[in-house]
Amino acid sequence: MAIVPSDIPIGALTVAREAAEAAGRMAIAYFRHGSPTTAGIDYKHGGSPVTEADLLVDAFLRERLMNAAPDFGWLSEETADAPARLNKRHVWVVDPIDGTKSFARGDPDWTIAVGLVRDGAPLAGFVYAPVTDEMFEAIPGRPALLNGHPIAVSRRAALAGARIAGPRPVLDALHASGAGIERAARIHSLALRIVRVADGTLDGGVAANGPHDWDLAAAHAILMAAGGVMLTAEGETPLYNRRSTRHDAVAMAGPELVEPLAAALGRRERSRS
Template sequence: MPERDLKLLLNAALEAGEIALKYFQNNPKTWEKDDDQGPVTIADLEINTMLEARLQAARPEYGWLSEESEDCTSRLACEKVFIVDPIDGTRSFIQGHETFAHSFAVAERGVITSAVIHMPAKDMTFTATIGGGAKLNSEFIEPSSVAALEGAEVLVAKSMMDAKFWPGGVPLITQNFRSSLAYRLSLVASGQFDAMLTFRPAWEWDVAAGDLICTEAGATVFDARGRVPIYNSAGAKIPGMIACAPSLRTSLLKHLAV
C-alpha cells in the first residue's frame, strides 16, 4: 500500500508543480493569514483545492491535515492520514526564489509511510516509502558520511545557536541556512549537508515528508527532546526537528543534553 500511496502523492505533486509554475515569478495574488501565520498565495489555495479533491476522492477513508485547510479533529480517529503542505516556503515562492517545495506524506498510526517533496523550479523530486529507501529523481540517495560534528556543514538559523539551546555547550559547526524546512531535510537526506536543526515547534506538514525521506536515505531523525517524531497529533506540531548523518547523533545529543 505505501507504494500505491506514493504513486498517488507523486502524481498530485507533479500537478501541484504545474499550478505553482503558472504563478511563479508572475506576481501571484497574496494575503496575510490571521494570527501572524505568514503569507498565503492564490497558488497555495489552488493547489490545496486540487489536493483535497484528488487525494480524498482516491482515499476517502484517510484523514486530512493541510496547512491551508481548517483542521478537522476527525482525522485523529483515522488509521491513515494525508499530511500536506501545498507550498512549503511560500515567502521564497513570492520572492521568486526556486527553493519552494510541495511536501506531501501519508502517516499510518503516527508513522510516515509514503512521502514526496517536489521542487518544480529546481526539477528535483524526492520520494520515499517505508522500507523502500529514498530517491532523488528516481536515483537512490544517502546521507553524508562525515565523522565529526566539529566543522560539519549544518543548516540552522543563527538564532538556534544561542547558548540557551545547548546545555552541553554550543558546537563548533559551519552554519548554513535555507528557508524551506522540506528543502533542508531533503538536502540532508541527499548528503549535500551534514545536518539540519530547528528547536522551534514545527508543523507536521512542514516536516512529515522530509522525515521519511531522511530516514529511508539512512539519516537519523529526532525531535529536540531526542525522541522519534510521532505524527497526526492533536496539536499537529513536532517539538523541534533534527536530521543528521548517523555518526553525528551521539555528539548532537551530548551538546543538547537530552
C-alpha cells in the first residue's frame, strides 16, 4: 500500500493522476498525427510556440490540482510566475504540454507532466503520453509504474555501448569524445525522455543547458522511484522551486552510469564555455 505523507491532502495524488489523463484527452482532441494541430498557435517572447490546447490544459489542471490541495503552490510553464510559491513547502509543477512543437506538427512524442515537489525535492510525478496511452507515475512508498506495472532503470554501468537520448549536437559531441555511446533517436518531450530512462528503454539521457522546473520535476520523481538518478553536468542533484526555474545541463541514468555520463556532459559543457 502506498504511504502518502500526512501533509498531503487525502486524495490529492489520485486527483493529480486522473487530471493528467483527462488533460491528455483534452489535448489529443486538437492533435493530428502527421499533420498540423487544429489548435490556434501563438508565439511567446523568444519565438517558442504556445497553442490553444496548452492554455486550456493549463487552466484545467490548475483548477483541479489547486482545488485538491488549496494550500500548495503553483508553477507552470503557461502561467505567469508568482513569488508566493517560494514560501510554500509543497508546489505543483506542471507542463501542460511538454513538447509543444511536436504536438503542433503532429509528432507523437509529447506529454502532460504533473509533478509535486516538497522542500525543493521531487515527491510525486505523473507523465502521460496521450498518443500511446502510457501513464508513468510515482507516488511515495511505491515503485515507479507504467500503466500499473513496475518499471526500473537499466543497470548498465559503462558508457561504451550505452543507448543515450538527447539533443543531437550533445550526443555527437559525446560520441566524438570517445565515450562510445550509442546515439538514440531524439525524444522531443524532455519528460518523456526521462521516463524512457526510468522504464529501461534507454540506458541514459541528457538535456542541454536551460531546462526548466516544469520540464524535469514530474519525470525526476518517476526516475528516482525507478532506481535512477539525475545529476547536473557539475555532478549535483537538481533542486526545484527556487527563484530561477532554469537548470544547467543534466544527465539521467541508473546509479552506476549516471556519474560517468554527467562527467562526460560536464566536459562537453566546459569545452563550449
